[in-house]
Amino acid sequence: MPELPEVESVRRGLAEWTTGALITAAEVIDHRILGTTSARRIDPGLAADFTDRIVGERITGAERRGKFMWLTVGGESGLLVHLGMSGQMRVHPSHAEVHRHTRAVFRLERGEDSTAEAAGSNGPERYDLRFIDQRIFGHLSVQPLALAHGRLVPASAIHIAPDPLEDAFDLEAVVDALARKRTPLKAALLDQTVVSGIGNIYADEALFRAGVHPLAIASRTRRSRLVAVVESAASVMGDALAVGGTSFDALYVNVNGESGYFDRALLAYGRAGQECVRCGTEIAKLTVGGRGSHFCPTCQRMPRYR
DNA sequence: CCATGTCCCTGCAAGC
DNA sequence: TGCTTGCAGGGACATG
Numbered sequence: 001m002p003e004l005p006e007v008e009s010v011r012r013g014l015a016e017w018t019t020g021a022l023i024t025a026a027e028v029i030d031h032r033i034l035g036t037t038s039a040r041r042i043d044p045g046l047a048a049d050f051t052d053r054i055v056g057e058r059i060t061g062a063e064r065r066g067k068f069m070w071l072t073v074g075g076e077s078g079l080l081v082h083l084g085m086s087g088q089m090r091v092h093p094s095h096a097e098v099h100r101h102t103r104a105v106f107r108l109e110r111g112e113d114s115t116a117e118a119a120g121s122n123g124p125e126r127y128d129l130r131f132i133d134q135r136i137f138g139h140l141s142v143q144p145l146a147l148a149h150g151r152l153v154p155a156s157a158i159h160i161a162p163d164p165l166e167d168a169f170d171l172e173a174v175v176d177a178l179a180r181k182r183t184p185l186k187a188a189l190l191d192q193t194v195v196s197g198i199g200n201i202y203a204d205e206a207l208f209r210a211g212v213h214p215l216a217i218a219s220r221t222r223r224s225r226l227v228a229v230v231e232s233a234a235s236v237m238g239d240a241l242a243v244g245g246t247s248f249d250a251l252y253v254n255v256n257g258e259s260g261y262f263d264r265a266l267l268a269y270g271r272a273g274q275e276c277v278r279c280g281t282e283i284a285k286l287t288v289g290g291r292g293s294h295f296c297p298t299c300q301r302m303p304r305y306r
Numbered sequence: 307c308c309a310t311g312t313c314c315c316t317g318c319a320a321g322c
Numbered sequence: 323t324g325c326t327t328g329c330a331g332g333g334a335c336a337t338g
Contacts, residue, residue, distance in 0.1 A: 001331065032315085067332075085331045086316080101316090135316050137332060183309070192333080200331065290311080291331070 002083040004163055004197030005240035007067050010089050014062035017091045018071060018108060018129060021059050025107040026051040033103045033131065033139050053142040054079055059108075065166065066196025068157040070143070078145050080154040084137025092128045104131040104140060163197035164234035165241075175226045178218045185221060185229065186214035187289035198233050200291045201269045202240070206233035207295060208268035213302040214286075214293040220305060239265065268294040 002010070028034060028047040057073040064070075070078035081089060090099075094107060111124040131140060143154035149161070149168045161177070162168040174195045181188040188194055189203040198206070207214050209232040212225055243265075267277055272285035276296040284297050 082332080084315095084333085133315095135314090135331080137315065139333095181309095187309090190332085292329090 001085050001199060001201060002087065003067060003199035003202050004165065004237050005202075007064055007069050007083060007197075008165070008241055009244050010083070011062050011064045011069050013091070014069070014071065014089060014129075017127075018059045018110075019061055021108040021110040023054050023057050023059065023073070023106055024109045024126075026055050027105045028103070029105065030103040030136065032136050033133060034141060050140070050142060053077070054106075063153075064163075065151070065153055065157060066160050066163040066192055067199065068154065068160060068196075070154050070157075072145075073142075076145065078143050078154040080139075080141045080143050080156065081131070082139050084133065084135065084139065086134040087138030088132040090130045090132055092130055094126055094128050096128070099130070099132050101132050101134045102130050103133050103136070106130070160192050160196045161194055164195065164230070164237065165197070169195075171227065171230060174230050175223055178221075178226050178230070179223065181218040183218060184215045184288050185212060185218045185226075186291070186293050188218040189229070189233065190289060190291065195230065195233070197237065200293075201266070202233055202237050203291075204269040204294045205236045205266060206230075207300060209236060211299050211301075213300040214288050214295050216303055217305065220303070268296070270294065 028050060031047050034046045034050055054073055059071045059073055059079075060075065061072045062069065063072060063078075068080065068082055070080045073079050081087070083089075086101075098105070106129040107126065108129055109124045109126050131138070141154075141156065143156055145152040146155045146158050147153075148158040149166075151166075151168065153160070161174070162170070177194045178185070178188050181191070181194070186203055186207060189198050189206065190200065204214070206229050210225065210228040212221065212229050216225075218226070268283060271283040272294055274283055275281070276283055276299060279296065279298045281296050281298040283294055285292055285294050287293065
C-alpha cells in the first residue's frame with residue numbers, strides 16, 4: 001500500500017527515467033483509471049481527451065505532495081498519478097510482455113535528437129512507462145497546475161496539506177489543525193488536508209512510537225503528545241524511505257519492480273495477536289474511521305474523558 | 307462547517 | 323472440493 005515513502009521511491013525513479021523524455025504515444029487500456037470516482041463511470045471521450053493532451057509533450061520533471069505525484073508536462077500542466085492502494089508505475093522495454101493489470105501505457109523517447117543521424121548515433125532511447133493497478137483505486141489525469149502552499153500542484157490536489165518532507169511543512173500548523181479535530185487522532189492523521197502522506201500503516205506506526213491510543217480524541221490530546229505523534233510519523237516515514245518503503249503485501253514496487261524492506265521494521269501494523277516488542281502485551285486491533293488499527297493496549301493507554 | 311458513512315474494485319483467505 | 327462471504331484500503335462524494 002503506497003504511502004509517502006513508497007510514492008517518493010517511485011517519484012525518484014520516475015524523475016530519473018522520464019525527465020526530458022518525449023511522450024510519443026499513449027494508450028488507456030482501462031478507462032476506469034481516469035478522473036475521479038464520479039467521472040470514471042462511463043465517459044468515452046475521456047480517454048481520447050487524455051491522450052490528446054499529453055502525446056507530443058515533453059516531461060520536464062516528477063513531483064509529489066503527500067501521496068499525489070505528477071509528471072510536469074509542457075510547462076503548464078501535470079500528469080497526475082495517484083497509486084491508490086495497488087498502483088504501480090513501471091519502466092519496461094517496449095517489447096516486454098504486458099502485465100495482466102496494466103491499465104495505461106505511455107511510449108517515451110529520450111536521448112539524441114532524431115535529426116542527429118550523424119556518426120555512430122543509435123538514435124533516441126525508446127521505452128514504455130506503464131501504469132499497473134490491480135484494484136483500480138489509483139487514477140491518472142491531466143491537470144492544470146495551481147498554486148497551493150507555495151508550490152504549483154495539480155488543480156485537484158490543491159486541498160492537500162504539505163507533507164512532512166516538504167519545505168512548506170509547518171509542524172505548528174499541523175498541530176493546530178489536529179487540535180481542532182474532535183475525531184479520534186488516528187482518523188485525523190489520515191486526513192490529507194491536515195497533513196498529507198500518512199496512510200494506514202504509518203499512522204499506526206506513528207501512534208505506537210509516540211505511545212498514543214488511536215482512539216484518543218485529537219482536540220483533547222496535549223499539544224506535546226500531538227507534536228510527538230507528528231514527529232514520529234515524519235521519522236518513521238523517513239526511515240522507511242531510506243530502505244525503499246514498505247511492501248506489506250507485495251502490491252508496492254518501485255519503477256524497476258523492486259520491493260522495499262520496511263515491512264520487517266513494522267512494530268504495530270499487521271501484528272495483531274503478536275507480542276508488543278516493548279512490553280510483550282498482545283497487539284490489539286480495532287476499527288477506527290473504517291480502517292484497521294493496530295496498537296498495544298499497554299503502551300498506548302486510552303485516556304478517560306469526562 | 308464538520309463528522310460520519312458509502313462506494314469504488316479485485317484477489318485472497320476463511321468458513322461451510 | 324467448491325462455493326460464498328468477508329476483508330483490505332484512499333479518497334470523492336453524499337448524508338446527517
